[in-house]
Amino acid sequence: MGGDNAPDVTVEGAAAFLSARKEAFVRLHGDEAKLKPVMAKYSSVADRMEIVHTEDVITSDMKPSQALRRGRNSSMWNALEDVKEGRANAAVSAGNTGALMAISMLVLRKMDGVHRPAMTAAWPTLRGRTVVLDVGANLEADAAQLVTFAIMGEAYARAILGIERPTIGLLNIGSEEMKGHDEIREAHELLRGSELDLDYQGFVEGDDISSGKVDVIVTDGFTGNVALKAGEGVARMLGVRVREALTGSLFSKLGAVLAMGGLKNLRSQMDPSNVNGGVLLGLGGVSVKSHGGTDGRGFARACQLAADLATSHYRDEVATNLSKIRQKGIAAE
Amino acid sequence: MGGDNAPDVTVEGAAAFLSARKEAFVRLHGDEAKLKPVMAKYSSVADRMEIVHTEDVITSDMKPSQALRRGRNSSMWNALEDVKEGRANAAVSAGNTGALMAISMLVLRKMDGVHRPAMTAAWPTLRGRTVVLDVGANLEADAAQLVTFAIMGEAYARAILGIERPTIGLLNIGSEEMKGHDEIREAHELLRGSELDLDYQGFVEGDDISSGKVDVIVTDGFTGNVALKAGEGVARMLGVRVREALTGSLFSKLGAVLAMGGLKNLRSQMDPSNVNGGVLLGLGGVSVKSHGGTDGRGFARACQLAADLATSHYRDEVATNLSKIRQKGIAAE
Incomplete structure (x- = not known):
């Protein structure tokens, strides 16, 4: 889980999203030791959250090229693999924008007919x-x-x-x-x-x-x-x-x-x-970028946007x- | 005199400029029959205003190329000739932007070493x-x-x-x-x-x-x-x-x-x-564009800007x- 105030804000946002969308399920990619205590605060939706453990992270100062070389098995990469493999309908990240774009393109690939996302x-x-x-x-x-x-x-x-x-x-x-x-x-x-x-x-x-x-x-x-x-x-x-x-x-x-x-x-x-969430369009799956400095409500908004897009005919x-x-x-x- | 509310607003602005700058002098280019009655309202500065009569105008819908072909002896063209011939230190217009740029470049020419203004x-x-x-x-x-x-x-x-x-x-x-x-x-x-x-x-x-x-x-x-x-x-x-x-x-x-x-x-x-006045830099003389829809105060501001630039070491x-x-x-x- 990336972003300026991770994992507190991201878990809070994911929980708020789950409260609003009763059919949804969230896979939290990151360090279990850090995620577990935060997750414990949201017991009402805890049964629809799952931690996918990894200690590897894409830091905010990594260049996209570095992220591509060293990012495999990072929380960001794993989240996008989830989308590719059909374990998730969409990935949401508040982390490094350039890295997210690069890994998204590599993992999710471009749609046929799209030059560049x-x-x-x-x-x-x-x-x-x-x-x-x-x-x-x-x-x-x-x-x-x-x-x-x-x-x-x-x-x-x-x-x-x-x-x-x-x-x-x-x-x-x-x-x-x-x-x-x-x-x-x-x-x-x-x-x-x-x-x-x-x-x-x-x-x-x-x-x-x-x-x-x-x-x-x-x-x-x-x-x-x-x-x-x-x-x-x-x-x-x-x-x-x-x-x-x-x-x-x-x-x-x-x-x-x-x-x-x-x-x-x-x-x-x-x-x-209220307008948080940039989407990289033209990929073979949904990848949403949340502002790094957003609050829980903003991250929840980005999750909702991802869900809306993933369930649409887009x-x-x-x-x-x-x-x-x-x-x-x-x-x- | 061009602009959405000419000549009322432009003459009002010129008069306000003259009230603030006691050493300044304004040549009003346009139709004397229209300018004279407006000018009469500003008797305290009237001795520092002069009408240069012409009935030819550059209309707001003229393309720059048309203005170049048909604009000679228009009020805009004459004002720029004033600058070129040293009768004025700067020209200010609230008229057609594209035409002003084109005629300014033709009449005032580019400074040595400037590709494009x-x-x-x-x-x-x-x-x-x-x-x-x-x-x-x-x-x-x-x-x-x-x-x-x-x-x-x-x-x-x-x-x-x-x-x-x-x-x-x-x-x-x-x-x-x-x-x-x-x-x-x-x-x-x-x-x-x-x-x-x-x-x-x-x-x-x-x-x-x-x-x-x-x-x-x-x-x-x-x-x-x-x-x-x-x-x-x-x-x-x-x-x-x-x-x-x-x-x-x-x-x-x-x-x-x-x-x-x-x-x-x-x-x-x-x-x-308060911020009115765009200047086309890189010419052999000062040509200032006022917003077409400005008020008297805005036009006065454009005149002051023109005067500041003309008297600077720019x-x-x-x-x-x-x-x-x-x-x-x-x-x-």
Whole structure:
């Protein structure tokens, strides 16, 4: 079990997940001596938790290449082997992101027709959530890859947001004359002209990530990562500023106390643990990345997301669409 | 005079600028019949305003190529000719961005050693402002261009933020194994090893745009544009959410009234008109773009920024640094 506060937070989160999902079962990979005392705190769900012992761990400072070389029999690797061998429907980790991506790709392999997997984020918007992908698994993406991301993101949004027919936008900049890189324009033509039966809405801009204009926003991993971090930075800055504004004088302090109910709601809406869980799409099994610094509620949320995805039709839907574009020679063989 | 609310807002802004800067003089380019009655409202500064009549305009829907073909003798073109001919120290426009960039490049020409000009933004952070460039003048940037952006951004930050030795960061993503595109890594090496005497701090990530970690953030125009729009989108969403939180119940409404002073301060800090003004750096003269939808105060802010830059040592400093890297064969000839 990885993450900044493992195994306390991860076991707490797993237990909260089990309380909410009565049919679920969790296999805890890690050091039995450390896991057992924590697990003992959650007796009501203990019969649906099982420890799979190992003392090997992927540390947070390991490079993906090191993790691949030395990670066999680590808790992370074993969890992914569980998925591969059908002992589990999904793996969830709060550990090293790069290592999780690398081991996931090696153990679970890519789906047919997927060039490279893509990492997702579910971003809070004025209307709910928008799925953004890729947010960091790939530095670049050509037109065919962007189309694949659109296919995977659409099925994913249906699975986890419960939207019957998610809308899709392609991230671009607005300036007319120089609209987009070649690969973006090419992907735009492919999505517009495709027989994929996707609800493709065309180009969107950076501010649409928060406006909720579309359900899925497709971009390369570099741009997606920068955009999301930029948004997180602004949210953090505004959080500090609002707090300052509400504690600056005696009057504003009193005001803040009175407004506390509303502000609490706001905090809960914007709470990162409510949107915790990035998924590496395009693999032969479900692998979910929780924030390393999340709390128990956040880790439970990541488990729920993993369960939702594993029990959805996501993979069949993606496979169907990928085979369509493969017939047209777009996707990878 | 362009912009959504021209000429009322632009003349109001110019007049406010003149009230603050007693030594300044403004040439208003546009239709005299429309400008005269608005100008009459600002009698205290009227002796430092002059109308340069033309009825030709660059409309907001004109493409840059059309503006170049048909824009000669338009108010925008004439204002830039003023700068070229030394009748003015700087041009400020709230009109068509693409057209302003294209005409600025044609009329003012590029500085020696600059491949392509870069558009700036001065982003509010927890510690003040951070200059981000490029935010949309170029889709892509190679290593030499990124280095040029760093040189221009540094001198610009000194000129408008009054920081003696601005720090510089290169925008990248965090994932260790696949850190950055080739051009970013190459620019990193050039900036680290250079004899430029810049305070280069290395890589920064998207959230540093709002943290104030460095004074200047360098990136290509596509990434910069997406990042800034993503940040704007989050700010807009949170603005709506805070308002909802503070008006949701009778208690929170009462609280909001009491906290009004602090919230007003916050609004003023985050007011876009306080950061209005994008500058196209790397030209033979100062050309400032105001938001089309700004108010009088915002337009005045853009005028002040133009005046600060025009009266600074910005261009000499950039020329000195560019000649250094040209000797090393990095910059354009």
